[in-house]
Amino acid sequence: MADVLDKDSMKNYRIASEKINPEASRYPYCIVWTPIPVLSWLFPFIGHMGICTSTGIIRDFAGPYFVSEDNMAFGRPTKYWMLDVSKVYASGSNPWDKAVHDASEEYKHRMHNLCCDNCHSHVAMALNLMRYEDSSSWNMIKLCLLVLIHGKHVSCAGFLKTWLPFLMLLGVILTVALVLNLR
Secondary structure, eight states, rough: OOOHHHHHHHHHHHHHHHOBBBGGGOTTTEEEEEEEETTTHOOTOOOTEEEOOOOOOEEEEEEEEEESOOOOOTTSSSSSEOOGGGOOOOOOOSSSHHHHHHHHHHTTTOOOOOTTBHHHHHHHHHHHHHHTTTTTTOOOHHHHHHHHHOOOOOOHHHHHHHHHHHHHHHHHHHHHHHHHOOO
């Protein structure tokens, strides 16, 4: 029985991964991430997050009372974390898309707060509604850490957009520190 479930899970994963298309910004069953200028330069693990439908359409809580569709607030995704649709425990027809839709509708009525109720909270609500991994305790800290660990860069340019400003800033700080200490 477990072998059948594992084979089905791998089949779903393979089908979804074949549909990922960074050029068209299509990431079915994925959480997507992009850096926030200045903030991500200082803390490269903090950025803007969205969740995609089964067809890869990106939904992100972009500001007060606004959830965008296929137009992330800070540009195209630089990282994505592909989730396994077989780990959705909610019932009904197409629970993934229903959860993404319901979370988006809820966040269309919420004020955006950078620290407490933000894009990460929107994604967490969608995962909680679909009971991803049979859990209803998804939150922004957990998502931040898991996207950092499991996220894949969409391209070399995505990697550079994510890490280059931080590394350049770190290089300037280290150079200044060395110059001041060598005097």
